[in-house]
Amino acid sequence: MLAWKSVSISRMGQEIFSDISLEIGQGKIVSLVGPSGCGKTTLLMIAAGLMDADSGSLECGFRNPGMVFQEPRLLPWKRAGDNMAFGLVARGQKSIDFRCRIEALAATLGLDRRDLDKYPHELSGGMRQRVALGRALVIEPDLLLLDEPFSALDIGLRQELQDLLVRQISERGLTAVFITHDLVEAARISDVIVVMDRHPRGIVYQHAMPGIPGCRPERDIFSAVGDLLAVPVVARAFRAQDIEKL
Ligand SMILES: Nc1ncnc2c1ncn2[C@@H]1O[C@H](COP(=O)(O)OP(=O)(O)OP(=O)(O)O)[C@@H](O)[C@H]1O
Structure with missing residues (x-):
């Protein structure tokens, strides 16, 4: 509540x-x-x-709240996949442990593997917002x-x-x-x-x-x-x- x-x-x-x-x-x-x-x-x-x-x-x-804003607020120097994984890295997890998880989540959000390798400026506004949503969901929020x-x-x-x-x-x-x-x-x-x-x-x-x-x-x-x-x-x-x- x-x-x-x-x-x-x-x-x-x-x-x-x-x-x-x-x-x-x-x-x-x-x-x-x-x-x-x-x-x-x-x-x-x-x-x-x-x-x-x-x-x-x-x-x-x-x-464990997750947040999404009007502007995707992605880190421009990081690829989409790394942006999505931001909360996991901040919690000390290693990318080898979560790469599959990120790809599976990306697929449910309508992003494919190649999208994950792109930088934010190479994505459309809708794709950037999908990444931002993924970044919020990957930490398995309850709110x-x-x-x-x-x-x-x-x-x-x-x-x-x-x-x-x-x-x-x-x-x-x-x-x-x-x-x-x-x-x-x-x-x-x-x-x-x-x-x-x-x-x-x-x-x-x-x-x-x-x-x-x-x-x-x-x-x-x-x-x-x-x-x-x-x-x-x-x-x-x-x-x-x-x-x-x-
Ligand atoms: N840190 C702050 N310092 C000074 N004023 C603030 C601060 N945060 C919010 N306000 C003021 O509080 C009021 C409410 O702001 P808030 O952003 O919560 O409204 P909102 O309903 O979300 O507006 P919008 O739909 O435009 O985003 C505004 O007048 C804003 O200028």
């Missing part, structure tokens, strides 16, 4: 959010959505232990924290990687927190959608999605998004996003 309990945080005299409580059950995929600056990444960073809250507490029953991992990809590739991610989460029995600006993406891959806003600051709405992530018919996804946008606090949070894009 992962739970933020009455968490408040300010930086440089500015309140990011106050008194946020949220609980995520084992095996669930929870999406955080909301306008830029409402504190989604901050909430994730607190869960990862990379930021400390000013007050409140975090209860985390997970021991995945994902900060807009697919937002830079085009729609077709995005959907392919969403399906791939949900399959990996389900096969490995992981729990995941997924940040996105895209309500359709959230409705496609999540068990629960948590909507945050800046006015008022914090969580303004939570919605449990029916059905199984990754298996929902498109019409159910779009109808859930329509229903969500009919909720005034959700509509307000998403209107703020649209205005920012202008």
Whole structure:
């Protein structure tokens, strides 16, 4: 279980959010959505232990979180396979012991052996993000924290990687927190959608999605998004996003 309990945080005299409580059950995929600056990444960073809250507490029953960011953040001087193995090397494992494991994982992520020998600049954006996902999965995490991992990809590739991610989460029995600006993406891959806003600051709405992530018919996804946008606090949070894009 992962739970933020009455968490408040300010930086440089500015309140990011106050008194946020949220609980995520084992095996669930929870999406955080909301306008830029409402504190989604901050909430994730607190869960990862990379930021400390000013007050409140975090209860985390997970021991081995894996993270994926919007930019793949690969080491440019290392080949894709070595980037993927980064967490294993950091734990003192020898490449002779894990080469087969990396190749098998790469294959499930749609990368072949030749891709593993390429440098990041020789890979497409989608391939780089597959490597980043592999780097997070190879350490066998029990919790995945994902900060807009697919937002830079085009729609077709995005959907392919969403399906791939949900399959990996389900096969490995992981729990995941997924940040996105895209309500359709959230409705496609999540068990629960948590909507945050800046006015008022914090969580303004939570919605449990029916059905199984990754298996929902498109019409159910779009109808859930329509229903969500009919909720005034959700509509307000998403209107703020649209205005920012202008
Ligand atoms: N270390 C920091 N120092 C100062 N301000 C910070 C720090 N981290 C976050 N903030 C501020 O906190 C607010 C929330 O930032 P955060 O990145 O969590 O929002 P977000 O919802 O993830 O936004 P986006 O969707 O644009 O990534 C922003 O106003 C940001 O400038």
